[in-house]
Amino acid sequence: MPALRWIRRNLIVIAGLLTLAYMILPNIVVMVFSFNKPKGRFNYAWQQFSLDAWKDPCGVADLCGSLGLSLRIALWATIGATVLGTMIAFALVRYRFRARGAINSLIFLPMAMPEVVMAASLLTLFLNMGAELGFWTVLIAHIMFCLSFVVTAVKARVMSMDPRLEEAARDLYAGPVQTFVRVTFPIAAPGIAAGALLAFALSFDDFIITNFNAGSTVTFPMFVWGSAQRGTPVQINVIGTAMFVIAVAVVLVGQLIATRRKSNARK
Amino acid sequence: MSVTDAPPAPPTEPKIRKPSTRKRLIPYWLLLPGILWLIVFFALPMVYQASTSVQTGSLEKGFQVTWHFRTYWDAFADYYPQFIRSLLYAGTATFLCLLLGYPLAYLIAFKAGRWRNLVLVLVIAPFFTSFLIRTLAWKTILADGGAVVDVMDTLHVLDVTSWLGWTENNRVLATPMAVVCGLTYNFLPFMILPLYTSLERIDGRLHEAAGDLYATPATTFRKVTFPLSMPGVVSGTLLTFIPASGDYVNAELLGSTDTKMVGSVIQTQFLRVLDYPTAAALSFILMAVVLLVVTFYIRRSGTEDLV
Numbered sequence: 001m002p003a004l005r006w007i008r009r010n011l012i013v014i015a016g017l018l019t020l021a022y023m024i025l026p027n028i029v030v031m032v033f034s035f036n037k038p039k040g041r042f043n044y045a046w047q048q049f050s051l052d053a054w055k056d057p058c059g060v061a062d063l064c065g066s067l068g069l070s071l072r073i074a075l076w077a078t079i080g081a082t083v084l085g086t087m088i089a090f091a092l093v094r095y096r097f098r099a100r101g102a103i104n105s106l107i108f109l110p111m112a113m114p115e116v117v118m119a120a121s122l123l124t125l126f127l128n129m130g131a132e133l134g135f136w137t138v139l140i141a142h143i144m145f146c147l148s149f150v151v152t153a154v155k156a157r158v159m160s161m162d163p164r165l166e167e168a169a170r171d172l173y174a175g176p177v178q179t180f181v182r183v184t185f186p187i188a189a190p191g192i193a194a195g196a197l198l199a200f201a202l203s204f205d206d207f208i209i210t211n212f213n214a215g216s217t218v219t220f221p222m223f224v225w226g227s228a229q230r231g232t233p234v235q236i237n238v239i240g241t242a243m244f245v246i247a248v249a250v251v252l253v254g255q256l257i258a259t260r261r262k263s264n265a266r267k
Numbered sequence: 268m269s270v271t272d273a274p275p276a277p278p279t280e281p282k283i284r285k286p287s288t289r290k291r292l293i294p295y296w297l298l299l300p301g302i303l304w305l306i307v308f309f310a311l312p313m314v315y316q317a318s319t320s321v322q323t324g325s326l327e328k329g330f331q332v333t334w335h336f337r338t339y340w341d342a343f344a345d346y347y348p349q350f351i352r353s354l355l356y357a358g359t360a361t362f363l364c365l366l367l368g369y370p371l372a373y374l375i376a377f378k379a380g381r382w383r384n385l386v387l388v389l390v391i392a393p394f395f396t397s398f399l400i401r402t403l404a405w406k407t408i409l410a411d412g413g414a415v416v417d418v419m420d421t422l423h424v425l426d427v428t429s430w431l432g433w434t435e436n437n438r439v440l441a442t443p444m445a446v447v448c449g450l451t452y453n454f455l456p457f458m459i460l461p462l463y464t465s466l467e468r469i470d471g472r473l474h475e476a477a478g479d480l481y482a483t484p485a486t487t488f489r490k491v492t493f494p495l496s497m498p499g500v501v502s503g504t505l506l507t508f509i510p511a512s513g514d515y516v517n518a519e520l521l522g523s524t525d526t527k528m529v530g531s532v533i534q535t536q537f538l539r540v541l542d543y544p545t546a547a548a549l550s551f552i553l554m555a556v557v558l559l560v561v562t563f564y565i566r567r568s569g570t571e572d573l574v
Contacts, residue, residue, distance in 0.1 A: 011370075012370045012373050012374060012378065013370075013374055013378055015367075015370035015371075016370040016371040016372075016373065016374030016375075016378075017374070019367045019368065019370060019371040019455070020371055020386065020389060020390070022367065022452065022455075023389070023390065023393055023452070023455060023456075024389060024393065025404075025408065026393070026401040026402075026404035026405060026408065026452070027392075027393050027396055027401065027404075029404040029407050029408060030396060030400055030401065030404050033404070033407065044406050044407045044410055045407070045410065084300050084301035084304060085301060087297040087298070087300065087301055088297065088298055088301040088302065090297055091293075091294040091295075091297035091298045092298075094294070095293065095294035095297075097291075097294045097295070103298065103302060106302065106305055106306070106309075106310065107305070109309070110305070110309055112505070112509060112561070113509070113554065114509055114510060114512055114513025114514075114530070114553060114554065114557055115510060115513055115514075116513040116515065116530045116533050116534065116550060116553070117513060117550045117551075117553060117554045118309070118312075120316060120533055120537055120546060120547065120550045121312035121313050121315065121316035121547075121550070122308060122309075122312045123537060124312060124315045124316045124319045124543065124547060125308070125311060125312035125315045127543075128315055140308055141308070143304065143308075144304060144305065144308040144309055147301060147304065147305060151301075201394055201395065204397075205394070205397055205398055207398075207399060207516060208513075208514075208515070208516070208530075211534070211538075212534075212537065212538065220397065221397055221398075221399050224397060224399040224400055224403070225399055225516075228399070228403055228520055232403060236400055236403075237400070239400075240396040240397060240400040240401070241396070243395050243396050243397070244392060244393070244395055244396045246395075247392055247394075247395030248388060248392050248395075251388045251391070251392070252388065255384050255388070
C-alpha cells in the first residue's frame, strides 16, 4: 500500500508535527475562549461568540494592576540579574582564579533544585529576619533564581569570543573602557540579550517562588492562580492571547532583521 | 568562600602602580556582588531551613532548635504516598517528554530545512502565554463530555486507562492521567531544546556513511544518531524531572485530592498550616531524594551509554 509506505517513510515528521500540535493546542484553546461569553463564573465551556473581553481587557478588578506589577518586577529582576550575571560570566570565562569550581557549582545548584525547596528556604530566611513580604522580597527572589540562567547564557557567548580581538584593540591604544565599549560589549551583546530575555520570561511567569514569598502582594500568575478557584474571567484569555501574539511577532521580526542583515553582509 | 575574604586592594603608592596585583583582583570584584547575592539569598536560606527542620514549637509560643530529628521520620511516614506519587508522575512525564520530544527535535534538526526557525519559534512561543493560563486551558480540553474524552470513550481507550488506574469513572479530569498530561505538556520545551542542540551538532555525513555501510534507517538511528544525542537526552531528562518532581501547580489545577504531589504538601504546611519544621523537613527530604535519583541516573548514563 503506497499510503502506508508514505507514512512509514515520514514517521518522524508526522510524530514531530503531532508533538508540535500538542504543544500549540492549549494556546489555540486560550485564543478561542478569549472570544467566549460564559454563562457562569467559569470559562471552560463554549457558549457564545463575543468581543466583550477584548473591548474591556481591564474590566476585572485587580487584573491589570497585577499585570503591571508583574511587568515592573520582571523589568527590575531582568536588570539586576543581567548586570550581576554578566559580571560573573566574564569573570568565569576570562580569568583563572581559586574557587572557580566552587563558584561554578554555586551557580549550577539553583537550576538543579526543585523550585519549592528554594521557595520554602527563602521564606524561612525572610521569616527569621522579620522581613515584610511583598514587592522587595519577590524582587530579591527573582534576581536570585534568574541569575544562574543569565550566567549560563552569557558564558556560552563569551566563551566563543576570540580574546585576540581585545588584544588587537589594546595594541591600537584603546583604553580598557574603550575596549570594553567598542569591542567586548558589542560582541557579547547577543548573549547578554538572550540572558536578559530569558530572565524576563522566567520572572514574569514565575509562580511557585512568588507564591511563597509575596505575602499579600498579587502578581499576574498569582492572580490567575486565585481566579482558578473563584472563576476565571475571559480577560485572562485575552491577555494570554495578546502575550502569545506579541511574542511571536517580536521573534519573527527579529529573525527577519537578522536574515536581512546577513544577506546584506553577503552583498 | 574565598571570594568574600579576598583581601581588598592594598593602597600602594599612587605613582608606582602594580598592574599585576590590580589585575589579579579584577575577577573577584566582578564576582563579588552576584556571588554575595547567591550566598545570602540561596545558600544561607538553606542553612536556615536546615535549622528550622530540627526545631519544635508552635507559631504562638515560638520555635526553638531542639534537634528534634523525629520530624523527618514523622513527615516521611505521614506523606510517603505523596512522595512516591511525585516521583512516579515526574518519571512518567519525563519519559513521555522524551518520547514526544525526540521526533520534534529530530524534525527541527534534520528535516525542517528553511522552516527550522519557524518551528523553533513555535516551540518557544507557548512560553510567553503564562503557563498557568495554558494549564487551565487543559481543563477545557480534557473536560467531561469534551471531544478528547468522547473520542477516548468511543475507541474504548477509557476502559483500558481506567483498568490501569490512570482514569476514573469515565473522566480524565481530576485523575492521574490529567496531572501527567499537564506535567508532560509544561516541561516538554525543557526536553526539546537540549535534544535539538545535541542533535544539531551531529555531522550529517555520519548518516550518509552509515547508509553507505548498508545500515537501515533504524540501525543508523540506534547505532549512530541516538548514542551521539546522549548528552541532550541526559540534560533534557534532568531539566524535566527535577522541576516536575517539585511541581504542585499541575496536581492542584488538573488533579484531585487523590493526586496530590509533595509540592502541594510543602506549600500547605508552609503557607496554611504554618507547621514550619514539618514543611522544612519535607522539602529537605525532597531535595535529598531528587539529588539521589539524579546522581544515580548520571552515573548510570555516564558509564553505560555515554561511552
